[in-house]
Amino acid sequence: MRETKEMSAFDIIGPIMIGPSSSHTAGAVFLGQIARAVLGQKPIRVEINLHGSFAKTAKGHGTDKALIGGLLNLSANNERIKKSFGLAKEEGLNYQFNTVDLGDVHPNSVQFSLWSEDKEAHVMGASLGGGAIEINNVQGRQVKFNGDYATLLIFGKNQPGTTNDVTGALVSNKINIAYMRVERLRHHKEAVMVFETDEPIPERGTKAIRALSWVEWVCQIDKIKR
Amino acid sequence: MFASLQELVKESEKTDKSLASMVIETEMVTSGKAEVDIRLQMQKRLEIMKESAQKALDKPVRSISGISGGSAHKLWHWLDKNEAITGSVMSRALARALSVNEVNAGMGCIVATPTAGSAGILPATLITLQESHHFSDDEIVDALFVASGIGMVIVNRANVSGAMGGCQAETGSAAAMAAGASVALLGGSPRQSMQAVGITLKNMLGLVCDPVAGLVEVPCVKRNAAGVAQAFVAIDLALAGIESIIPPDEVIDAMAHIGKVMDKNLKETGLGGLAATPTGKKLAENIWNERG
Numbered sequence A: 001m002r003e004t005k006e007m008s009a010f011d012i013i014g015p016i017m018i019g020p021s022s023s024h025t026a027g028a029v030f031l032g033q034i035a036r037a038v039l040g041q042k043p044i045r046v047e048i049n050l051h052g053s054f055a056k057t058a059k060g061h062g063t064d065k066a067l068i069g070g071l072l073n074l075s076a077n078n079e080r081i082k083k084s085f086g087l088a089k090e091e092g093l094n095y096q097f098n099t100v101d102l103g104d105v106h107p108n109s110v111q112f113s114l115w116s117e118d119k120e121a122h123v124m125g126a127s128l129g130g131g132a133i134e135i136n137n138v139q140g141r142q143v144k145f146n147g148d149y150a151t152l153l154i155f156g157k158n159q160p161g162t163t164n165d166v167t168g169a170l171v172s173n174k175i176n177i178a179y180m181r182v183e184r185l186r187h188h189k190e191a192v193m194v195f196e197t198d199e200p201i202p203e204r205g206t207k208a209i210r211a212l213s214w215v216e217w218v219c220q221i222d223k224i225k226r
Numbered sequence B: 001m002f003a004s005l006q007e008l009v010k011e012s013e014k015t016d017k018s019l020a021s022m023v024i025e026t027e028m029v030t031s032g033k034a035e036v037d038i039r040l041q042m043q044k045r046l047e048i049m050k051e052s053a054q055k056a057l058d059k060p061v062r063s064i065s066g067i068s069g070g071s072a073h074k075l076w077h078w079l080d081k082n083e084a085i086t087g088s089v090m091s092r093a094l095a096r097a098l099s100v101n102e103v104n105a106g107m108g109c110i111v112a113t114p115t116a117g118s119a120g121i122l123p124a125t126l127i128t129l130q131e132s133h134h135f136s137d138d139e140i141v142d143a144l145f146v147a148s149g150i151g152m153v154i155v156n157r158a159n160v161s162g163a164m165g166g167c168q169a170e171t172g173s174a175a176a177m178a179a180g181a182s183v184a185l186l187g188g189s190p191r192q193s194m195q196a197v198g199i200t201l202k203n204m205l206g207l208v209c210d211p212v213a214g215l216v217e218v219p220c221v222k223r224n225a226a227g228v229a230q231a232f233v234a235i236d237l238a239l240a241g242i243e244s245i246i247p248p249d250e251v252i253d254a255m256a257h258i259g260k261v262m263d264k265n266l267k268e269t270g271l272g273g274l275a276a277t278p279t280g281k282k283l284a285e286n287i288w289n290e291r292g
């Protein structure tokens, strides 16, 4: 027997998307949306560093417009993405694009630095093709997630019981954990956790996690709407 | 069930179910959704297909880069006063295929069928047959499910990505899906549908992916028109009972193999073929410098 992939009819007839290319448009929108989610509020300034193929073909593919569209929280099939530069002006978002060499990373990589009045966020990720993405750095920490689940990022002091604290908070809010990754950074002083969950975590859940003594930074990112 | 076209035909003959209902039933199982909802989901896609197939006919749509656009409008209005050699049905489908891809290149909304680069072929073919043969939307929705069943087999045996398999995998698959779905729509048997898939793909084997400046425009827009033409050729041949001596599943396998051995310069990298011509290079440089 030949192996067959689990597929939906709508993987073949779909997605509904804004052209011209799912990796350069839809993928870029998702990356922008996630960068905004990490900031947690509307940005007023953003610097976008484009690498490789993203830098080279951004204008022609409209990747630049798609990234800004994502930062404005437009969905990937919103035709206003084409006019996102104008919308950014209206919404008071200042943006700047730079071309950079990020070294040995995926050719469609992008690095965002964004600011609101009192917060800043730094996010790096790549568009892998077909609208799939990967985030690999948040606030200078290496992470790995793809937005196919609701994602909870937690940075804090590394001490015994941290993982239990979080899973406890999730379970008591009846949240199903799909994947989790825990890493120790900075000579084991810091714990970096990525939890991917089936349902979004309700406000009281994140509140409970924020209240944990060892937690320094929490961010919740919605599942990508495809 | 989607491991081979042959399996689809056998299953359909055994159960006496149409290809469309087999695909819909599978979707009901995998998604847990009711048939009405699944049909509605497809209907919504059909509406977006119709909009994108019309938009660039009504007024010229230019791409973001400026290297393509306006062709759909030009052909459509030429057809008003001229008799197309390809006949009134096919020529209108050609214009619609151009329209979808110009809308795509202009950052408009499209449905990837199966990809954005090849999104014009299936909608243009089915919408035009709907117009010429007065099919209902429900019948077109059925045909779209047949197309997706064919697409699933292609993904299982090969791929539908220009970067992996060249343009034969993208526009070739799209045209094969369009041909197979159209044969079913026009009353052909499941076996004839699959023959249409095989014939189309056979005629498009080896087609490389060589987009100028890496943009989904040149040659992509015109290749969608060409894909429609290939589908029309196969539809008539298959409905007449002509068969491919190489079984359609083996044609898909051949496509996969050719994609594998194809030079990577000819797989969406924008480094070979038309992209590497003097004009292709100049256009690319202009786009990158002027706007970079």
Ligand code: SF4
Binding pocket: B117, B118, B161, B162, B163, B166, B167, B168, B170, B171, B208, B209, B210, B211, B215, B216, B217, B218, B219, B220, B223, B268
């Ligand atoms: S040339 Fe490449 S990008 Fe263009 S339609 Fe064909 S496969 Fe797609």
